[in-house]
Amino acid sequence: MKTVEEIKAAIEAAVPGAGVEIVLNPGPAAQHSLRLAPESALAVATFLRDDADLALDHLSNVTGVDWPDKEIAEKVKVTRTVAKTVDGVEQQVEETVEETRKRVEPGCLEVVYHLFSVAKKHGPVVLRMRTENRSDRVELPSMTHIWRSADFQEREIFDLYGVVFKGHPDLRRLLMWDEFKDHPMRKDYVEPDDYEYEPTPHDHVLARAQEHQKKIEAAGNKE
Amino acid sequence: MNVVDTKSEKHEGWNLPPAVAPDGEGELLEVSMGPHHPSTHGVFRMDVTLDGERVIRLKPVFGYLHRNHEKLAEGQTYLASIPYTDRLDYICSLTNNWAYALAVEKLAGQEVPERAEYVRVILGELTRVQNHALAVGFLLQDMGASGTPLMYGFREREEILDLFETLTGSRMMCNYMRFGGCRVDPTAEWLERARKIVAKLPKFVDEFEALLIGNEILIARTQGTGILPPDLAVNAGVTGPVLRASGVNYDLRKVDRYSIYDRFDFKVPLGEHGDVYDRFMIRLLELRQSLRILEQALKDIPGGPVMDPKAKIRNFRPKPGEAYGRIEAPKGELGFYLISDGGPNPYRYRVRPPSLINLTILEDMCLGQNVADVVLILGSVDIVLGEVDR
Numbered sequence: 225m226k227t228v229e230e231i232k233a234a235i236e237a238a239v240p241g242a243g244v245e246i247v248l249n250p251g252p253a254a255q256h257s258l259r260l261a262p263e264s265a266l267a268v269a270t271f272l273r274d275d276a277d278l279a280l281d282h283l284s285n286v287t288g289v290d291w292p293d294k295e296i297a298e299k300v301k302v303t304r305t306v307a308k309t310v311d312g313v314e315q316q317v318e319e320t321v322e323e324t325r326k327r328v329e330p331g332c333l334e335v336v337y338h339l340f341s342v343a344k345k346h347g348p349v350v351l352r353m354r355t356e357n358r359s360d361r362v363e364l365p366s367m368t369h370i371w372r373s374a375d376f377q378e379r380e381i382f383d384l385y386g387v388v389f390k391g392h393p394d395l396r397r398l399l400m401w402d403e404f405k406d407h408p409m410r411k412d413y414v415e416p417d418d419y420e421y422e423p424t425p426h427d428h429v430l431a432r433a434q435e436h437q438k439k440i441e442a443a444g445n446k447e
Numbered sequence: 448m449n450v451v452d453t454k455s456e457k458h459e460g461w462n463l464p465p466a467v468a469p470d471g472e473g474e475l476l477e478v479s480m481g482p483h484h485p486s487t488h489g490v491f492r493m494d495v496t497l498d499g500e501r502v503i504r505l506k507p508v509f510g511y512l513h514r515n516h517e518k519l520a521e522g523q524t525y526l527a528s529i530p531y532t533d534r535l536d537y538i539c540s541l542t543n544n545w546a547y548a549l550a551v552e553k554l555a556g557q558e559v560p561e562r563a564e565y566v567r568v569i570l571g572e573l574t575r576v577q578n579h580a581l582a583v584g585f586l587l588q589d590m591g592a593s594g595t596p597l598m599y600g601f602r603e604r605e606e607i608l609d610l611f612e613t614l615t616g617s618r619m620m621c622n623y624m625r626f627g628g629c630r631v632d633p634t635a636e637w638l639e640r641a642r643k644i645v646a647k648l649p650k651f652v653d654e655f656e657a658l659l660i661g662n663e664i665l666i667a668r669t670q671g672t673g674i675l676p677p678d679l680a681v682n683a684g685v686t687g688p689v690l691r692a693s694g695v696n697y698d699l700r701k702v703d704r705y706s707i708y709d710r711f712d713f714k715v716p717l718g719e720h721g722d723v724y725d726r727f728m729i730r731l732l733e734l735r736q737s738l739r740i741l742e743q744a745l746k747d748i749p750g751g752p753v754m755d756p757k758a759k760i761r762n763f764r765p766k767p768g769e770a771y772g773r774i775e776a777p778k779g780e781l782g783f784y785l786i787s788d789g790g791p792n793p794y795r796y797r798v799r800p801p802s803l804i805n806l807t808i809l810e811d812m813c814l815g816q817n818v819a820d821v822v823l824i825l826g827s828v829d830i831v832l833g834e835v836d837r
Contacts, residue, residue, distance in 0.1 A: 251768015251787065252556030281681050282697075285771065285799040287784050338771050338784065338799075342681045342695060345702045348771055373684025375807050384515075399510040399836060409518055 257350035283371035489832030550772030550783035578777035627758025673824035687779025693721035
């Protein structure tokens with residue numbers, strides 16, 4: 225079994241300009257992965273399947289992962305010139321202040337592929353791909369034409385995460401019903417207000433019942 | 448009755464099911480098989496288009512038992528998910544426990560004591576025996592052998608479930624394995640009882656085979672039905688007995704050598720034609736190999752602790768990282784993929800369900816067959832809807 229570095233070198237030799245990045249796994253499992261650029265992913269995947277040394281003919285597992293927008297608060301030291309009155313005389317004084325700055329790291333949806341070889345009996349080789357954002361640019365190439373086992377799993381990710389797989393032959397929701405709107409596996413998914421009557425509500429059920437009642441009253445007053 | 452236009456169906460790529468053309472006589476009939484039909488093994492539906500009795504299109508419909516298992520597991524601690532894995536494939540709860548425990552042990556780098564590994568192998572193989580006995584029984588039930596073979600399977604399964612109950616406290620929802628070992632230590636009496644039951648089982652397999660293998664109806668209905676070519680099986684991610692029935696030598700107990708499977712002497716039975724008959728026979732042959740492993744494991748089981756004393760149960764927080772762990776469950780490759788962010792809950796918890804992925808090629812196997820054989824082909828894949836829909 226080749227290491228990730230060797231696989232990366234083999235991919236770059238076979239598919240020029242593939243843009244493969246190594247993502248290290250800090251945990252004890254040490255299953256490192258390769259991040260593919262979506263533009264060249266199909267060529268790389270075809271190479272991995274057909275290469276005689278690797279022969280990764282078994283796409284075992286396709287996983288969707290949601291990485292929401294992260295707000296990072298950083299403390300930055302800022303030096304600026306301030307007008308100050310020192311001993312009755314106005315002066316320009318330099319002052320260093322610590323400021324808390326917030327920046328938003330944009331999130332994305334990630335798809336992880338675990339590949340094994342049935343012919344050579346080795347693995348796993350882990351591939352990852354990321355969408356540009358989580359709202360409107362969520363397209364990734366579909367692997368179904370290379371490994372048929374991606375068929376239902378990509379449909380599941382489309383259903384639960386909202387990744388649109390370009391080139392998938394039959395991209396429909398798999399587990400939720402067709403009329404369903406949201407993507408339930410996303411981290412910011414809000415459950416619908418589907419409180420059901422209970423004869424003696426208590427604790428969190430009571431809290432939910434009261435909240436539900438307030439919503440109904442508010443809606444009733446509007447009408 | 449609906450007339451459907453099959454020309455609008457586009458099939459691209461080399462590995463997608465070929466469009467079967469209707470013969471042009473009469474109208475096409477669209478049948479919705481399931482979700483509440485005994486032959487679908489749960490709440491599962493197939494939209495089948497028929498030309499006469501011939502299947503020309505088949506689309507499985509899932510989600511009737513969907514409860515978003517993965518999302519629920521992300522909201523609770525690693526330990527709290529163990530009883531919940533029992534409910535995936537509710538026939539084989541112990542192998543589900545095992546696969547999850549293996550993935551977490553990989554994620555956290557934990558060790559398992561030797562005795563616990565033996566107990567895991569014993570319970571895993573007993574699970575395989577009862578699953579295969581049931582799968583064969585249900586397959587014959589689907590074929591019209593009403594009751595008798597199924598009840599033979601149930602009779603043996605019941606003894607094994609009694610064993611599970613004495614050890615774990617539950618027949619089916621065992622909740623037994625932990626990260627770093629097992630929950631309770633089996634007593635010497637329990638092991639003795641297990642030995643007695645295992646010693647009786649080969650007789651059951653002999654009886655089953657004698658009753659069934661030469662049966663003319665069974666041979667006529669199953670041989671040459673639902674053929675799955677090996678290259679398509681590998682490409683479609685099919686695993687377990689279905690893959691080996693097509694002649695592909697891929698058993699994770701031999702390939703990954705996880706746990707202590709390298710210590711046992713057993714063979715991997717392989718099919719030749721990849722039809723329903725081979726899938727049926729593979730399960731009977733695997734039953735015999737499992738009994739061989741059980742005999743060896745019950746003979747060699749050492750003393751010692753059944754749980755790693757250093758293992759952390761409370762406040763378990765694995766370091767950031769990820770791990771994919773898989774085992775050879777009775778239905779195929781059962782994998783768990785976990786991402787940890789250092790917190791008490793997994794950031795991402797994914798189940799690789801063998802039942803769902805084995806259904807990818809259901810349409811390919813059924814195209815051109817009679818509608819009565821669809822039931823048989825589905826039965827030979829051996830699915831559990833708790834795992835398919837999660």
